[in-house]
Amino acid sequence: xxxxxxxxxxxxxxxxxxxxxxxxxxxxxxxxxxxxxxxxxxxxxxxxxxxxxxxxxxxxxxxxxxxxxxxxxxxxxxxxxxxxxxxxxxxxxxxxxxxxxxxxxxxxxxxxxxxxxxxxxxxxxxxxxxxxxxxxxxxxxxxxxxxxxxxxxxxxxxxxxxxxxxxxxxxxxxxxxxxxxxxxxxxxxxxxxxxxxxxxxxxxxxxxxxxxxxxxxxxxxxxxxxxxxxxxxxxxxxxxxxxxxxxxxxxxxxxxxxxxxxxxxxxxxxxxxxxxxxxxxxxxxxxxxxxxxxxxxxxxxxxxxxxxxxxxxxxxxxxxxxxxxxxxxxxxxxxxxxxxxxxxxxxxxxxxxxxx
Amino acid sequence: xxxxxxxxxxxxxxxxxxxxxxxxxxxxxxxxxxxxxxxxxxxxxxxxxxxxxxxxxxxxxxxxxxxxxxxxxxxxxxxxxxxxxxxxxxxxxxxxxxxxxxxxxxxxxxxxxxxxxxxxxxxxxxxxxxxxxxxxxxxxxxxxxxxxxxxxxxxxxxxxxxxxxxxxxxxxxxxxxxxxxxxxxxxxxxxxxxxxxxxxxxxxxxxxxxxxxxxxxxxxxxxxxxxxxxxxxxxxxxxxxxxxxxxxxxxxxxxxxxxxxxxxxxxxxxxxxxxxxxxxxxxxxxxxxxxxxxxxxxxxxxxxxxxxxxxxxxxxxxxxx
Numbered sequence: 001x002x003x004x005x006x007x008x009x010x011x012x013x014x015x016x017x018x019x020x021x022x023x024x025x026x027x028x029x030x031x032x033x034x035x036x037x038x039x040x041x042x043x044x045x046x047x048x049x050x051x052x053x054x055x056x057x058x059x060x061x062x063x064x065x066x067x068x069x070x071x072x073x074x075x076x077x078x079x080x081x082x083x084x085x086x087x088x089x090x091x092x093x094x095x096x097x098x099x100x101x102x103x104x105x106x107x108x109x110x111x112x113x114x115x116x117x118x119x120x121x122x123x124x125x126x127x128x129x130x131x132x133x134x135x136x137x138x139x140x141x142x143x144x145x146x147x148x149x150x151x152x153x154x155x156x157x158x159x160x161x162x163x164x165x166x167x168x169x170x171x172x173x174x175x176x177x178x179x180x181x182x183x184x185x186x187x188x189x190x191x192x193x194x195x196x197x198x199x200x201x202x203x204x205x206x207x208x209x210x211x212x213x214x215x216x217x218x219x220x221x222x223x224x225x226x227x228x229x230x231x232x233x234x235x236x237x238x239x240x241x242x243x244x245x246x247x248x249x250x251x252x253x254x255x256x257x258x259x260x261x262x263x264x265x266x267x268x269x270x271x272x273x274x275x276x277x278x279x280x281x282x283x284x285x286x287x288x289x290x291x292x293x294x295x296x297x298x299x300x301x302x303x304x305x306x307x308x309x310x311x312x313x314x315x316x317x318x319x320x321x322x323x324x325x326x327x328x329x330x331x332x333x334x335x336x337x338x339x340x341x342x343x344x345x346x347x348x349x350x351x352x353x354x355x356x
Numbered sequence: 357x358x359x360x361x362x363x364x365x366x367x368x369x370x371x372x373x374x375x376x377x378x379x380x381x382x383x384x385x386x387x388x389x390x391x392x393x394x395x396x397x398x399x400x401x402x403x404x405x406x407x408x409x410x411x412x413x414x415x416x417x418x419x420x421x422x423x424x425x426x427x428x429x430x431x432x433x434x435x436x437x438x439x440x441x442x443x444x445x446x447x448x449x450x451x452x453x454x455x456x457x458x459x460x461x462x463x464x465x466x467x468x469x470x471x472x473x474x475x476x477x478x479x480x481x482x483x484x485x486x487x488x489x490x491x492x493x494x495x496x497x498x499x500x501x502x503x504x505x506x507x508x509x510x511x512x513x514x515x516x517x518x519x520x521x522x523x524x525x526x527x528x529x530x531x532x533x534x535x536x537x538x539x540x541x542x543x544x545x546x547x548x549x550x551x552x553x554x555x556x557x558x559x560x561x562x563x564x565x566x567x568x569x570x571x572x573x574x575x576x577x578x579x580x581x582x583x584x585x586x587x588x589x590x591x592x593x594x595x596x597x598x599x600x601x602x603x604x605x606x607x608x609x610x611x612x613x614x615x616x617x618x619x620x621x622x623x624x625x626x627x628x629x630x631x632x633x634x635x636x637x638x639x640x641x642x643x644x645x646x647x648x649x650x651x652x653x654x655x656x657x658x659x660x661x662x663x664x665x666x667x668x669x670x671x672x673x674x675x676x677x
């Protein structure tokens with residue numbers, strides 16, 4: 001006997017195309033022009049914040065930084081779809097999500113100056129700090145999601161992982177756990193086409209990354225990750241459905257810049273690779289839409305940019321005033337101070353090692 | 357040729373690939389990119405993508421697959437981009453690479469090199485600066501090597517490629533480009549399991565490795581202490597004989613490493629000296645190491661890593677006993 005026991009498929013969704021045309025059937029009802037304008041402003045803010053962090057790094061005022069430029073729609077669309085009590089689990093590039101979710105901007109800059117004090121997140125921001133080891137955050141997200149269900153909070157967890165991250169066992173383990181536990185987890189694959197120098201094709205021979213969800217038995221969708229409307233709708237739908245279990249959303253976007261400031265993309269990709277994505281810019285298409293509707297012009301643009309830059313500069317100034325306290329390394333290691341550790345700390349103070 | 361550690365390692369890998377058709381390099385970004393530190397630069401163009409393999413992003417996959425290749429007669433040279441990411445492959449190393457030989461009473465072995473950048477001092481992101489030598493040394497069955505200069509880096513790498521064992525090859529990021537040295541262009545070996553007396557002396561033995569070798573050298577030079585400096589080079593199995601011989605001569609022992617103090621390799625070395633030479637000591641053994649906490653984010657690393665002044669104070673202390 002031979003019979004087919006499983007068929008799987010993955011849908012692709014785009015709502016706003018590269019010219020700013022909107023699919024009137026797919027667009028969620030709540031997304032009126034004011035909301036779309038909001039999305040535009042948040043994406044622009046994220047790009048401005050990113051540019052500032054990059055420039056600080058280039059001036060030696062920040063540590064190695066992972067730019068988000070090009071990935072604004074994936075981050076802002078999904079962040080705006082979250083409810084106030086939903087929980088967010090990043091990797092190391094979701095600055096735009098943090099921005100929307102209310103991370104104090106000075107904390108952002110303190111983190112990228114190289115201090116753990118920037119990872120304190122802030123009250124009311126339901127998130128864990130940046131997670132650097134690739135995909136290791138995903139099982140945490142599944143656990144946080146299980147806890148929401150167990151404690152009946154009604155909150156959903158939205159977690160982010162890159163295209164490279166889907167090659168890690170942790171990614172599959174997390175979505176599989178969430179599936180078995182019917183945990184309210186939305187896993188967003190921020191597929192920006194590159195894992196440092198390795199193109200998406202080196203990660204998997206699957207035609208989509210979303211289809212990896214099929215192996216965990218959970219629903220998945222692939223969206224135009226540079227279309228903020230499609231990312232919003234996919235995330236919103238997945239959150240709404242999360243009481244029934246997890247979803248995977250693959251957002252097709254593009255890393256327009258380097259992996260981090262320590263990376264030199266000219267070593268492995270050509271300008272032509274990048275140019276092809278310039279016309280698909282996530283902000284540009286919304287600007288076209290707003291222009292066509294007569295809702296935006298250059299003076300509004302520059303007023304917005306000035307206001308955003310002011311907020312950013314104020315935050316940088318506040319972060320620059322941050323003073324490191326080496327004792328904090330010792331005082332935050334355990335829930336109590338072991339005598340043996342206190343002795344090390346006291347010895348370091350007495351010897352004057354921190355004064356140099 | 358005059359070269360830094362990156363150049364010396366690159367040259368060693370080139371010679372290994374040339375010499376042994378069963379040797380392959382695999383890891384993340386080792387191909388076109390030449391590795392994030394450029395240690396494999398140019399080898400992809402020279403040997404092709406079947407021998408210099410850009411793998412999917414999975415540390416457990418890289419190491420586990422390498423173990424399989426080794427079991428089937430190849431000699432894989434795996435790169436894990438940073439030591440802080442290698443914990444994802446810890447099971448493969450501890451449960452498998454370390455044990456295949458003993459489990460099969462030497463009918464199977466794992467000829468494999470796992471290269472990874474270690475230690476800090478270069479203001480990297482979180483999880484990019486760990487000094488994990490003791491994790492891999494503790495299990496038994498894994499050879500753990502850490503060069504402190506270009507000459508040793510090349511010779512130890514070539515030696516590792518000629519051995520029929522899993523070798524964890526730790527490369528201090530800070531020393532990659534810190535200085536150049538004359539390195540022979542031909543194939544040569546530096547013995548594994550043999551410490552190097554970097555500087556002979558009579559009054560004090562300082563045992564160290566990796567990033568701390570130049571720190572100790574500078575501190576000793578500035579003070580003019582008549583110290584014998586030993587670069588262990590191989591953390592496991594340790595060259596106990598060279599250490600004991602020196603300590604018996606000088607009567608004073610100090611161990612300096614960048615890894616955390618508590619349960620570090622310094623404790624092992626100290627215990628061996630205490631067990632076998634305590635009556636020859638004129639002063640208590642001193643360990644100088646990082647504080648007993650995980651490597652901090654770079655804003656704090658200057659307060660954490662042992663520096664010349666910390667070593668210098670320890671020298672004053674031990675010499676005053």
